[in-house]
Amino acid sequence: METTQPDWRAVERSPEFRELVRRRKAFLVPITIFWATFFLTYLLLSALAPELMGERVLGVSLGFLLSVAQVLMTWLVAFLYLRRAERVFEPLERRAASVAAAPRPGRFERPAAPVPGRTRPAR
Numbered sequence: 001m002e003t004t005q006p007d008w009r010a011v012e013r014s015p016e017f018r019e020l021v022r023r024r025k026a027f028l029v030p031i032t033i034f035w036a037t038f039f040l041t042y043l044l045l046s047a048l049a050p051e052l053m054g055e056r057v058l059g060v061s062l063g064f065l066l067s068v069a070q071v072l073m074t075w076l077v078a079f080l081y082l083r084r085a086e087r088v089f090e091p092l093e094r095r096a097a098s099v100a101a102a103p104r105p106g107r108f109e110r111p112a113a114p115v116p117g118r119t120r121p122a123r
Helices: 008-013 015-048 050-054 062-101
Strands: none
Touching: 008 015, 008 062, 015 050, 015 062, 050 062
């Protein structure tokens, strides 16, 4: 049994795959920048403003509240990504995979030979 390999360059150029990459990047870049900024701000405040991080807010230190917020932010980002993946990315992935699975003639395959005696294509 002969299996045909997907034409990965054609898949990469397909509108379905490009849409998947564009939509995923449009989500991941901003959320990564937001999360990294939030985390780096917490680190910088911890290193450069220990007095501020030691201030009491609602009976606990600001540093503790920000560390809890960091954990919650990580969970929120994970939740948002999983929700977006299920609703947006997976349908696009299935469409792109169907393009990859579509049979394509191999590079060295010949076109079908004409039927002897037939001068016109069959209708």
